[in-house]
Amino acid sequence: MSGLGEPSEGFVRISVVTAFPDLVRGYLASGVLGRGIDSGLLDVSVVNIRDHAPRSERRQIDDYSFGGGGMVLMAGPLETAIDSIADRESRYVTYPSPQGAVLHQELVEDLRRVAAAKRLVIVCGRYEGVDERFVERCVDLEVSLGDFVLTGGELPALALVDAISRLVRGVVGRESSVTEDSFFSGMLDHPHYTRPENFRGHRAPRVLLGGDRSAIEAYRRKESAVRTISRRPELVARAGIMPYLSRGAYAALLHHPVLDRNGRMTTTAVTSADLHDIARACRTYGVKKCLVVTPLASQRDLVKRVAAHWITGRGADFNPDRASAMRGIKVFPALETALAWVRERERSEPFTISTTARLREDSVSWLPLKARLLQEDRPAVIVFGTGHGLHEDVMRSSDAVMAPLSGGGDYNHLSVRSAVSIVLDRFFGFR
Numbered sequence: 225m226s227g228l229g230e231p232s233e234g235f236v237r238i239s240v241v242t243a244f245p246d247l248v249r250g251y252l253a254s255g256v257l258g259r260g261i262d263s264g265l266l267d268v269s270v271v272n273i274r275d276h277a278p279r280s281e282r283r284q285i286d287d288y289s290f291g292g293g294g295m296v297l298m299a300g301p302l303e304t305a306i307d308s309i310a311d312r313e314s315r316y317v318t319y320p321s322p323q324g325a326v327l328h329q330e331l332v333e334d335l336r337r338v339a340a341a342k343r344l345v346i347v348c349g350r351y352e353g354v355d356e357r358f359v360e361r362c363v364d365l366e367v368s369l370g371d372f373v374l375t376g377g378e379l380p381a382l383a384l385v386d387a388i389s390r391l392v393r394g395v396v397g398r399e400s401s402v403t404e405d406s407f408f409s410g411m412l413d414h415p416h417y418t419r420p421e422n423f424r425g426h427r428a429p430r431v432l433l434g435g436d437r438s439a440i441e442a443y444r445r446k447e448s449a450v451r452t453i454s455r456r457p458e459l460v461a462r463a464g465i466m467p468y469l470s471r472g473a474y475a476a477l478l479h480h481p482v483l484d485r486n487g488r489m490t491t492t493a494v495t496s497a498d499l500h501d502i503a504r505a506c507r508t509y510g511v512k513k514c515l516v517v518t519p520l521a522s523q524r525d526l527v528k529r530v531a532a533h534w535i536t537g538r539g540a541d542f543n544p545d546r547a548s549a550m551r552g553i554k555v556f557p558a559l560e561t562a563l564a565w566v567r568e569r570e571r572s573e574p575f576t577i578s579t580t581a582r583l584r585e586d587s588v589s590w591l592p593l594k595a596r597l598l599q600e601d602r603p604a605v606i607v608f609g610t611g612h613g614l615h616e617d618v619m620r621s622s623d624a625v626m627a628p629l630s631g632g633g634d635y636n637h638l639s640v641r642s643a644v645s646i647v648l649d650r651f652f653g654f655r
Contacts, residue, residue, distance in 0.1 A: 236339035236392055237267040239309045240381050241302070242348040243285060245272045247378045257386060260395040268385060269309075273297070276304040286351055295351040299358035302347060306362060310343045317345045317363050319354070320380030322373060324366030327380075329410075330655055331367065332387040339388055346384055348377030410463030410654060412451045414444040442470065449598040460595050464654030471570045471603035472512040473652065475644060476562055477502060478607060479518040481615035492610040494523045496530055499553060500546070501641040507549040509652040515562040515605070516555045527555045559618065563605060570603040577606045578614055578622040579647060581636050587627040590650045596624070597651070606647060610640055 240248050248270045252261060260266040277283040278300070285302075286295040306317055316338045325331065338344055347354070347363070359366070369380050390396050417428035431443045445468045452459050466473065477498065480491040494516065506514045516527050533539045534550040556562040566574045577593060597604050606626075607618060619625050628636060629646055638646070 235265050235267060236336060236388060237343045238339055238385055238388070239269045239271055239343055239345045240348065240378075240385065241271045241273060241305050241309075241345060242376075242378055242381070243273045243297075243350050244348075244376065244378060245270045248348075248382065251382050252385070256395055257389055260389055260392065263394070265392055265394050266389050268389075271305050271309060273301050273305050276308060277301045289352055293352055297350055297354040297358075299355035299361070302354060302358045303362055306345050306347065309345055314342055315345050316342045316365070317347060318365045318367055318384065319347045319349065319359060319363045320368065320377040320384070321349065321353070321359075321366040322368050322371070324368040327367050327369055327384070327387075329387075332384075333391065335365075335384065336388045336391045344388075346377075346381040348381050350376045410459060411448050411465070411468060412456060412459070414447040414451070446470070453595050453598060457595065460598070461591055462655045464652065465594065465598055466510040466652045468598055469604065470601045471572055472566075473510070473597075473604040474513050474515055474566055474574075474606070475502065475506050475511050475648065476515040476517060476559060476605055476607045477640070477644075478559060478609050478614060478618065479516075479520075479523065479611075480558075481617060482609045482611040483613050483615060485612055487612070489615050490611060491519060494518060494526055498610070498641055499527060499530055499550075502644050503549040503553050504546070505641075505645045505648050506552050509648040511552070511648060511652070513554050514552050515566075516553055517557070517559050517562055518555070519557050521557075524555045524557065527553065559607070566603055566605060572602050574605045575600050575602040576622040576624075577604065578619050578625045579606065579608050579643065580613055580619065580625060581628050581638070581643075582613065583628060584619075584625055587625045589627045590647070593624055593626055594651050606651070608640055608644055608647075 242248055252258065252268055252270070257266065257268070261268055273285050274283045277285045284298070286297050288294075289296045306315065309315060318335070335344060367380070367384070369383060374380065417432060421428050421433065429443065431439050434440075449465070449468045452463065479494060481489050482492055484490040499514075499516070503514050505511075516524075518524055518527070531550045531553045534543065534546045540547040554562075554565070556565065563574050563576065575597070580587065607614065607622065609615075609618070626647070629638060629643060630636065
């Protein structure tokens with residue numbers, strides 16, 4: 225994939241190896257696939273296994289399973305068939321099988337990249353399957369459509385060809401149809417309606433009929449989020465939710481009130497490394513501003529000087545990317561002041577999430593909090609503490625406290641820079 229939000233460039237090369245070529249050719253000749261093949265965007269060929277069977281009256285490609293059971297496709301004709309397509313270095317062989325990795329959108333995108341670099345060969349099994357020695361010798365990847373059994377591999381093969389092909393630019397006429405589809409961004413698609421406006425007493429949503437594009441897009445984003453949370457909540461974990469939030473997201477870096485090593489309230493010093501790394505993390509994940517909070521005027525001046533060096537000074541010419549990140553820093557004397565600024569800017573009360581490295585009874589895992597951000601019509605502010613963590617006053621005033629990050633061991637002493645990157649990736653990262 226060339227990047228999130230747009231179909232990939234280039235054409236793909238795919239060969240389908242099957243004992244029933246007419247089943248495959250009929251589907252490939254119709255619809256967008258047929259047009260894509262005719263226009264030269266797709267190179268899809270069909271190879272008949274029987275053409276590569278030993279020369280005999282029956283052209284035998286299957287035989288009884290050793291040890292009893294049904295018929296199994298023989299290794300010899302299969303290997304001869306794929307050798308006729310491309311040598312080992314120039315091909316990538318996929319075998320649809322119940323034993324394979326379950327197909328998902330990321331895997332489809334990986335296979336599209338493979339099909340642009342090599343010829344993707346999809347081998348269709350039949351009967352009880354294929355000789356395991358063929359799989360061991362020749363197959364690079366086994367894939368499954370799910371935990372069910374079909375009579376043959378032609379349907380999974382066509383599903384692969386279809387899913388891969390629609391990622392090629394120009395195959396689907398309206399490219400936004402690809403980027404808006406379910407799973408492309410990790411979320412389910414929004415509902416669709418067409419004429420008549422009133423179908424047996426059920427009216428299409430009024431917002432879709434008004435012509436206000438911004439209102440329509442907002443409605444569709446909301447419906448997509450609602451559908452995903454209610455129907456496939458597990459998808460939220462790896463979805464890029466930033467485009468679906470009704471308001472902006474912010475990260476607040478507190479230097480007061482925080483704790484010292486003895487658990488007492490203290491004020492910590494600003495560090496240049498924190499500013500650089502956290503600003504870049506915020507810019508990467510689409511966070512609107514990094515809100516740096518310190519009550520010390522000298523420290524606020526330091527933040528402004530560091531940022532100015534990269535925004536307007538020699539640093540801006542030397543590293544424009546760093547300048548882009550540092551523009552996202554805004555400094556405040558208190559968290560309340562920062563939240564008031566967000567409230568005025570977004571015209572909505574912020575939803576605040578405090579972070580901590582300590583176990584608390586009132587803490588909530590990041591995943592339900594991520595889902596809640598989709599449900600809230602409020603700007604999100606995730607608050608990070610320096611020193612030895614946020615003071616209890618900050619925790620109590622937050623809308624939620626996120627459970628500590630954990631690597632599975634008993635050591636939990638991440639730097640604030642590392643914690644910010646991990647949390648932002650979990651909330652706003654795509655896959």
